[in-house]
Amino acid sequence: xxxxxxxxxxxxxxxxxxxxxxxxxxxxxxxxxxxxxxxxxxxxxxxxxxxxxxxxxxxxxxxxxxxxxxxxxxxxxxxxxxxxxxxxxxxxxxxxxxxxxxxxxxxxxxxxxxxxxxxxxxxxxxxxxxxxxxxxxxxxxxxxxxxxxxxxxxxxxxxxxxxxxxxxxxxxxxxxxxxxxxxxxxxxxxxxxxxxxxxxxxxxxxxxxxxxxxxxxxxxxxxxxxxxxxxxxxxxxxxxxxxxxxxxxxxxxxxxxxxxxxxxxxxxxxxxxxxxxxxxxxxxxxxxxxxxxxxxxxxxxxxxxxxxxxxxxxxxxxxxxxxxxxxxxxxxxxxxxxxxxxxxxxxxxxxxxxxxxxxxxxxxxxxxxxxxxxxxxxxxxxxxxxxxxxxxxxxxxxxxxxxxxxxxxxxxxxxxxxxxxxxxxxxxxxxxxxxxxxxxxxxxxxxxxxxxxxxxxxxxxxxxxxxxxxxxxxxxxxxxxxxxxxxxxxxxxxxxxxxxxxxxxxxxxxxxxxxxxxxxxxxxxxxxxxxxxxxxxxxxxxxxxxxxxxxxxxxxxxxxxxxxxxxxxxxxxxxx
Numbered sequence: 001x002x003x004x005x006x007x008x009x010x011x012x013x014x015x016x017x018x019x020x021x022x023x024x025x026x027x028x029x030x031x032x033x034x035x036x037x038x039x040x041x042x043x044x045x046x047x048x049x050x051x052x053x054x055x056x057x058x059x060x061x062x063x064x065x066x067x068x069x070x071x072x073x074x075x076x077x078x079x080x081x082x083x084x085x086x087x088x089x090x091x092x093x094x095x096x097x098x099x100x101x102x103x104x105x106x107x108x109x110x111x112x113x114x115x116x117x118x119x120x121x122x123x124x125x126x127x128x129x130x131x132x133x134x135x136x137x138x139x140x141x142x143x144x145x146x147x148x149x150x151x152x153x154x155x156x157x158x159x160x161x162x163x164x165x166x167x168x169x170x171x172x173x174x175x176x177x178x179x180x181x182x183x184x185x186x187x188x189x190x191x192x193x194x195x196x197x198x199x200x201x202x203x204x205x206x207x208x209x210x211x212x213x214x215x216x217x218x219x220x221x222x223x224x225x226x227x228x229x230x231x232x233x234x235x236x237x238x239x240x241x242x243x244x245x246x247x248x249x250x251x252x253x254x255x256x257x258x259x260x261x262x263x264x265x266x267x268x269x270x271x272x273x274x275x276x277x278x279x280x281x282x283x284x285x286x287x288x289x290x291x292x293x294x295x296x297x298x299x300x301x302x303x304x305x306x307x308x309x310x311x312x313x314x315x316x317x318x319x320x321x322x323x324x325x326x327x328x329x330x331x332x333x334x335x336x337x338x339x340x341x342x343x344x345x346x347x348x349x350x351x352x353x354x355x356x357x358x359x360x361x362x363x364x365x366x367x368x369x370x371x372x373x374x375x376x377x378x379x380x381x382x383x384x385x386x387x388x389x390x391x392x393x394x395x396x397x398x399x400x401x402x403x404x405x406x407x408x409x410x411x412x413x414x415x416x417x418x419x420x421x422x423x424x425x426x427x428x429x430x431x432x433x434x435x436x437x438x439x440x441x442x443x444x445x446x447x448x449x450x451x452x453x454x455x456x457x458x459x460x461x462x463x464x465x466x467x468x469x470x471x472x473x474x475x476x477x478x479x480x481x482x483x484x485x486x487x488x489x490x491x492x493x494x495x496x497x498x499x500x501x502x503x504x505x506x507x508x509x510x511x512x513x514x515x516x517x518x519x520x521x522x523x524x525x526x527x528x529x530x531x532x533x534x535x536x537x538x539x540x541x542x543x544x545x546x547x548x549x550x551x552x553x554x555x556x557x558x559x560x561x562x563x564x565x566x567x568x569x570x571x572x573x574x575x576x
Contacts, residue, residue, distance in 0.1 A: 001024070001025070001026050001067075002024070002025050002026070002083055003025065003026040003027070003028065003081055003082045003083065004020050004025050004026075004027055004028070004082050004083065004084045004085065004086065005027070005028040005029075005030065005075075005078040005079045005082045005084075005085045005086070005103075005107075006020070006027055006028070006029050006030070006085075006086050006088060007030045007075055007078070007085060007086070007087045007088065007089055007099050007103070008030070008031060008087065008088035008089040008090075008116075009029050009030070009031035009036050009037050009039075009040035009070075010031075010036075010040075010088065010089075011144060011145070012088045012116055012142060012144060012146060013029070013031070013040070013088035013089075013116075014029070014040035014041075014043050014044055015047075015142070015144070015145050015146030015147050016086055016088055016116065016142055016146050017029045017040070017044065017068055018044045018047055018048065018064075018068075018146070018147055019142075019146055019147060019175045019176075019177075020175065021044075021064050021065070021067040021068050022048075022051070022057070022064060022175075023174050023175050023176070024067075025067065026067050026069070027067060027068045027069065028069050028071050028077075028078040028079070028082065029068050029069065029070050029071065029078075030070075030071045030072075030073070030074065030075055030078045031070075031072070031073070032072070032073050033072065033073075034070070034072050037070040037071075037072065038070075040070075041065070041068065041070065044065065044068065045061060045065055047147055048061040048064055048065065049061055051147075055503060055506075056503070056505055056506065075099055075102040075103055075106070076102055076103075076105065076106035077106070079103045079106050079107040079111065080106055080107070080108075081108065082107060082108070082111055083108070083110070083111055083112070084111060084112045084114065084168075084171060085103050085107060085111060085112070085113050085114065086114045086115075086116055086140055087099050087100065087103075087113070087114065087115045087116060087117075088116040088142075091117060091118065091119060091120060091244065091248070093120050093121075093124060093125065096115060096117065096120065096125050096128075097124075097125060097127075097128035098128070100113055100115075100125055100126075100128040100129050100137070101128045101129060103129075104128070104129035104130055104133050109132075109133075110136075111136065112136045112137075112138060112164055112167060112168060113129065113133070113136060113137050113138075114137075114138050114139065114140035114168060115137075115138075115139055115140065116139075116140060116141055116142055117139065117141065118141055118189075118192060118245060119187065119188060119192060119244075119245045119248040119249055120248060121157070121185050121187070121252055122137065122138065122139045122155050122156070122157030122158075122160065122185045123157040123158040123159065123185045125137065125157075126157050126158070126159050126160070134157075134159035134160075135159055135160060135161040135163075135164060136160075136161070136164050137157060137159060137160060137164075138154065138155065138156065138157065138160045138164050138165060138168050139153065139154065139155025139156075139157065139182070139185070139189070140152060140153075140154060140155075140168055140171075140172075141153040141154075141155060141189060142177075143191075143334075143335050149334070149335070150177055150178045150334045151177065151178055151180065151191070151330075151331060151334035151335040152172045152175075152177045152178070152179050152180075153179075153180055153182055153189045153190060153191065153331065153335075154168050154169055154172065154179050154180070154181050154182065155182040155185060155189055156181070156182065156183050156184065156185065157185045158185060165181060169181065176505065178330065178334055180323065180327040180328075180330055180331045181323065181324075181327060182322060182323055183321055183322050183323065184320070184321075184322045186254075186317075186322055187248070187249035187250075187252040187253055187254040188245070188249045188254060190317060190322075190323055190327070190328055190331040190332070190335075191331050191332060191335035191336060192245055192249065193249070193254065193313050193317070194310045194313050194314060194328075194332055194336075194342055195310075195336060196245070196246055196249060196254070196256065197309035197310040197312070197313045198230055198306060198307070198309070198310045199230060199234060199242065199246075199259075199262070200256060200257060200258075200259055200309065201305065201306050201308070201309045201310075201361075202216045202220075202230040202231065202306055203231075203259035203261050203262055204257065204259050204364075204366075205301070205305060205306075206261060207259055207260055207261050208364070210301075211300070211301050212297075213229075213230075213231040213279045213280070214291075214292075214293055214294070214297050215297045215300050215301055216229065216230050216231060216301070216306065217229020217230060217231055217232050217293045218293050218294060218295060218296075218297035219297075219300075219301055219303055219306060220306065221293060222295045223303050224303055224306070224307065224338075224345075225338075225339040225340075226336075226337075226338055226339075227337045229293060230306070231278075231279040231280070232279075232280065232290075232291065232293070234262070234272060234278065234279065235272030235273055235278035235279055235280055235282075236272060236273055236288065237272070238271050238272055238273070238274050239262060239265045239266055239270065239271045239272050239278050240266060240271045240274075242262060242266075243262060243263065243266040246258060246262075255368035256368060257365075257366055257368070261279075265278055265279070273285075273286065273287070273288045274286055302357075303349070304349055304353055304354060304357040305357060305360075305361075307342065307345050307346075307349065307354075308354045308357040308358050308361065308369075309358070309361065309366075309369050310342050311342045311343070311345060311346045311349075311354050311375075312354070312358055312369060312371065312372050312375065313342075314328050314329075314332075314341075314342040314343055314346070315343075315346075315372040315374045315375050316372050316374075318343070318374065318392075319372060319373065319374040325343055325392055325393075328341060328342065328343060329341020329342065329343050329344055343391075343392040343393070344392070344393070346375075346385060346391060346392060347385035347386050347391035347392055347393055347395075348385065348386055349385070350384050350385050350386075350387060351375055351378050351379055351383070351384040351385050351391055351392075352379050352384045354371075354375060355371045355375050355376060355379050358370065358371045358375075359371065378391065459484075459498050460484050463498075463500070464560055467503055467504030467505070467558070467560050468500045468502070468503050468504070469500070469501050469502040469503075469558050470484060470498050470499065470500055470501070471484050471498075471499055471501055471533075471535065471537065472484040472485055472486065472496045472497065472498055472499070473496065473497050473499055474488035474490065474491055474493065474495070474496055474497075475493075475495045475496065475497055476488065476491045476493055476495060477490050477491050480499075480535060480536065480537045481496075481537075482501075482533070482537050482539050484496075484498070499535070501533050501534065501535045502533070502534075502557075502558045503558065504557075504558050504559065504560045505557055505558070506557060506558070507555045507556070507557050508533075508534055508555070508556055508557065508558075509534065509553055509554070509555055509556075543556075543572065543573050543574070543575075544559065544572055544573070544574040544575070545574060545575040549575060550575070554575065555575070556573045556574065556575055557573065557574060558573055559572055559573065559574050
């Protein structure tokens with residue numbers, strides 16, 4: 001059985017250990033005392049029980065827990081015979097260096113040594129090991145809580161080899177997580193750099209008397225669609241953490257203007273929820289309660305002032321080759337739970353508008369927010385986003401023609417004009433003339449997806465919110481319907497039963513009836529196919545996989561995309 005070591009059994013460490021144990025690895029979990037390890041094991045056991053209750057764990061809790069071996073204070077013995085070490089100790093670079101030096105002394109020569117740091121440089125940590133090991137030192141940044149958060153940033157230090165990055169990406173996928181690769185060891189990597197720009201912009205608008213925390217948060221929640229307001233999120237995470245990460249990034253070259261309001265809160269030990277007060281007041285220390293953020297307050301400020309600095313940072317990351325366009329947007333969507341990535345927002349707002357807003361920030365004294373050369377060049381070329389047909393992404397001139405073209409290639413013959421439907425959200429929806437599936441097209445990437453915001457299918461939406469794919473079956477004739485029908489066309493009856501065919505994350509075996517690449521997708525490894533589900537009916541499905549790898553009878557799993565702030569949910573399947 002493969003074996004890994006996790007050093008540090010705190011909030012992040014014990015969550016990472018649980019993930020590896022769930023994936024079938026033996027885990028040596030290290031901390032400085034037995035009490036800390038006992039608490040970690042109790043937390044892991046409680047978490048596993050919840051996973052079991054949700055039906056996502058087929059093994060016994062005790063079986064998974066038995067794969068975790070607690071080790072008190074002995075890094076050397078813990079890394080003997082492992083293929084990977086993940087360090088998750090305190091964010092103190094000297095402590096981390098000591099861990100890496102000890103691990104380097106005792107781990108097998110081929111073992112990878114990874115750090116879960118959120119802000120410290122991978123290159124500096126790598127210099128604690130012998131030169132011949134440095135190619136195997138890498139960043140593996142999980143998000144809190146690791147078991148629930150889907151994102152892992154894989155960070156390449158100055159010495160990290162491409163092979164090491166590839167191996168760590170494979171580990172991330174085996175854990176059921178989504179990797180993004182950071183090609184250079186920059187302070188804050190992707191997510192924390194972009195979040196820092198949002199935090200500072202929001203805070204300075206308040207510090208300059210141009211807004212209030214309530215107004216900023218109303219804009220963030222009700223206009224941008226973020227799950228939490230900017231100030232509310234800082235309170236929730238802890239302003240001590242915000243200050244620590246910001247200071248660590250600044251020390252290592254991140255150009256910024258620390259906002260006095262955040263610094264004052266830290267000096268006053270008003271850390272947010274954990275202390276009972278931050279930018280908002282809470283019922284008691286550690287007791288979270290949503291503050292009142294009136295929706296009407298969001299009309300008082302333009303969202304561009306909050307998002308432009310983050311978009312500028314994303315443009316820098318892209319121009320410098322630090323991360324790809326897709327990985328930048330994916331990181332922010334998954335790491336911060338934004339409904340769109342910063343480059344998607346740029347196209348939506350208009351890159352010309354973003355540049356003008358950044359120029360206004362510069363006039364206010366924030367020279368580090370000068371428009372990135374990439375943004376300036378795009379404006380000169382007229383690639384300003386959705387309104388021009390191209391920005392960071394290309395946009396279809398006709399959604400209908402894009403869907404028709406794909407389905408014609410899928411079916412191999414011309415189709416009549418697709419039946420147009422409009423959901424309550426106003427998004428374009430079309431009915432597949434063959435399968436009857438309701439299709440929604442993501443105009444940014446022209447992806448074929450399925451709308452769930454349709455009349456009389458509330459139970460379908462409710463099921464997807466719980467990670468369950470539902471269909472209906474007529475109680476009289478037994479006919480199964482997907483998309484679900486609330487009335488049976490054969491029996492002319494509404495006596496229908498709702499049934500579950502797949503659960504999010506559950507591995508199912510299906511038969512591929514017909515599968516072809518989606519011609520209009522930027523992602524060449526996505527396909528649209530007609531598949532036979534375990535319950536015997538055919539559906540048109542979006543599949544996140546290389547078409548060359550798709551074979552009848554292979555294992556697949558359902559993925560549900562919940563978008564906060566927008567009245568729809570989408571789903572697709574991915575190969576296991």
